[in-house]
Amino acid sequence: MSTIDIAVLDHDAHGIPAADYAEILTRRLPDREVRLAATPDEHRRYLREATVVAGKYIDAEEAATAENLRLFACNAAGVDHLPLDALAERGVAVTNASGVHGPNIAEHVLGWVLTFARRLDEGRRRQRRREWRRFQSFTELAGSTVTVVGLGSIGETLVERFEGFDVDTVGVRYSPEKGGPTDEVVGYDDLPEVLPGTDVLVLACPLTETTEGLIGEGELDALPTDAIVVNAARGGVIDTPALVDALRSNALHGAALDVTDPEPLPSDHDLWGFENVFLTPHVAGHTPKYWERRADILVENLERVDETGEYDGLRNQVA
Secondary structure: OOOOOOEEEEOOEEOOOHHHHHHHHHHHOOOOOOOOOOHHHOOOOOOHOEEEEOOOOOOOOHHHHHOOOOOEOOOOOOOOOOOOHHHHHHEEEEOOOOOOOHHHHHHHHHHHHHHHOHHHHHHHHHOOOOOHHHOOOOOOOOOOOEEEEOOOHHHHHHHHHHHHHHOOEEEEEOOOHHOOOOOOOEEHHHHHHHHHHEEEEEEOOOOOOOOOOOOHHHHHHHHOOOOEEEEOOOOEEOOOOHHHHHHHHHOOOEEEEOOOOOOOOOOOOHHEEEEEEEEEOOOOOOOOHHHHHHHHHHHHHHHHHHHHOOOOOOOOEEO
């Protein structure tokens, strides 16, 4: 057995240092030797010695030197940047961080939607003016239709959070025959058919050839004029000029964007000037519980390895 059971590569996640992850793993796995690779020398040495490596990146050359490596626990949901073939040749299992961001992104989206519904932004404006004058809300969520594009772990968590608001839900996914947690599930080809009945459109899909520019002029025109568009996916899923045009012509009630195209959003961009556009600088993924959730996955997997003796059938295993 190697002298190091788990090597944590030194990189932060949303500004939270990997040292926190190492500390959590040390506390939760007291019988295992956990080391933080805080220097280039430690990075090289721990990769050679560790049975489990937790990090975001490893290249083929590093994988070739990792003599004892059995599991690479990737700290990202996407693994296309990893040398999966090289890792597979060495019999290294790979897991990802899918699902870690679901709760916090869902709360971010709900915060926006509730702000629109109750006009909490107007309340803040009147507070800043020290103005005690009543105003009317925009709507109630109950009875409205929420369409969620993308039913991965984030989309499913979103749907779960919306269930308590007595809304009807429509899910859009590549394989609608798989079903899902929504009241109705359709494929991407059927998206135009559900948009006219959508009150809140939430984008939670990856950026692919299918989804790039998915929401353009035609889709925005198909939405009701009092609809809300929320993008927690990637900026390129929405045609930005078409969105600006729709907002200028009052074809939408408003939009909430954690991601934009371009990104970062230039300071002179038109989107900054709309009172009915909420912008955050790609921060919906932040949660102080990030490393705890990553640890949940790794601890569960190591318990399974202890039971079976195999690095197979692991939670979030992708290779």
